[in-house]
Amino acid sequence: MEEKQLVRLAQDGSQEAFEELVTKYQSKVFSMAMNFIRNREAADDAAQEVFLKAYLALPKFHLKSEFGTWLYRIAINHIKDILRKRGRAKEVSLEEVREISVADENALEKTEMERETEARKGLVQKSVQGLPEKYRTILTLRDIQGLPYDEISRVLHLSPGTVDSRLHRARRMLRHKIAPYLSQEGGSHEL
């Protein structure tokens, strides 16, 4: 069934239609929450609350945008609220991250290269958490969630030019944070 039809049925009170929408988007909403919250249980709870909010707001949704875009907007706002309540995330020490990642018990069973990759992944993901909120959000939507530029523009209510420049700045900031750990030679060059 087409998504718009599912939305209309859900608006008319069909639980089955809403269940289909939840099934389609639950992983995306959860992984978005996970990228910001970094805790499975809390991210799962946040994802549930996002769908709860969407369900209650469904009568006000006039299908002017895609359901997914509308849902992402609810998710982003809800996650921002959670983070605001928790207080600003602390700047993550890169050395500490490296230690945690390498000390991962599962990593010990893997090959040297796999362990190195996992350590770097952990480092990069943790470094994203240390970015200012607006840069972290846009980087998560584009480079982790893989949303297209035009959808990011609609979700965040930003012009395409702002999306472009903000994302550029976010990537630049992140690269400067982790550059020493990305290449063996170390050091970075100010462009």
Next chain:
Amino acid sequence: MNCKTAEKWILKSLDGRLDEPSRRLLDEHLSVCPFCRKAEAEYRSMLALLRPDTTEAPLPRFWERLEPRLKEEQKVVPLVLWERWALHVLPVFAALVALAAGLFIFTPQALELSQSETLLIENTNPFTETRSLFEEKRPEARSMMLIFASLEDKPSARRQLP
């Protein structure tokens, strides 16, 4: 091309948004600029590390856990809707009551007319009723009639019946 533009184009290229002529210019710059080559390698590596290997799934039985919460909210929603509705309607209702009270208070009431005024309005001779009084020959009867006539004008002077 300077390194600042090159950096922008590197990121556009990694996003697959750089057109072919610009791509060729960038390649030319990269072939002579070791700093931008390093930057490109770092960005490529960073973006690869950012992308998740698999899409993360929520905890099991996501819908089964969500459904009772939706049903619970459904029970609360009519109450919330009523509260919202009442919130909008109550001030309007209060304003209407105030308006009605104002109209009632400030509308001029019909004046109480005296007997003679009533008779005049009705275009009746006010002396018609008193004619019998003047025509009465017996003084005792006339006095009694006068007393009763005066009592009719002052109802408060009468003794109230239990």
